[in-house]
Amino acid sequence: xxxxxxxxxxxxxxxxxxxxxxxxxxxxxxxxxxxxxxxxxxxxxxxxxxxxxxxxxxxxxxxxxxxxxxxxxxxxxxxxxxxxxxxxxxxxxxxxxxxxxxxxxxxxxxxxxxxxxxxxxxxxxxx
Numbered sequence: 001x002x003x004x005x006x007x008x009x010x011x012x013x014x015x016x017x018x019x020x021x022x023x024x025x026x027x028x029x030x031x032x033x034x035x036x037x038x039x040x041x042x043x044x045x046x047x048x049x050x051x052x053x054x055x056x057x058x059x060x061x062x063x064x065x066x067x068x069x070x071x072x073x074x075x076x077x078x079x080x081x082x083x084x085x086x087x088x089x090x091x092x093x094x095x096x097x098x099x100x101x102x103x104x105x106x107x108x109x110x111x112x113x114x115x116x117x118x119x120x121x122x123x124x125x126x127x
Contacts, residue, residue: 033060051081058090067094078110085115092124 028036040057047053058073074091077084092107108125111118 028056028060031063033064036060037064049080051077051084051087054080055084055087055090058087058094062090062094065097067097070094071098083114085111085118085121088114089118089121089124092121096124096127 037057037060040053040060043053044050044057054073054077058070058077061067061070061073071091071094074087074094077087078091081087088107088111092104092111095101095104095107105125108121111121112125115121
């Protein structure tokens, strides 16, 4: 990296954030989830209060079968945005994969409470 590039990054840190998000979207779409997780880590450094970043990193963890990490990130997403039904649903799926069925039912029920039209949550709870 050149000196000028370093100066520009210092002056405009949002450019790094935008670049990180572009990379993560590409990596997730290409199913390069390990790279996506690394990129989400960088995005969180720039915006640690974004529930959607935690939700998306949780989805990447879920897709790599890192269910405990996914549960942690889904929980953080819900902490930041208690109305984020996909986070409750995702946590329910992760709990199901870990055979934590009581917790999964609670998560699916929470997703339904947040969004009564969330059909997948009904299906998850029914399974």
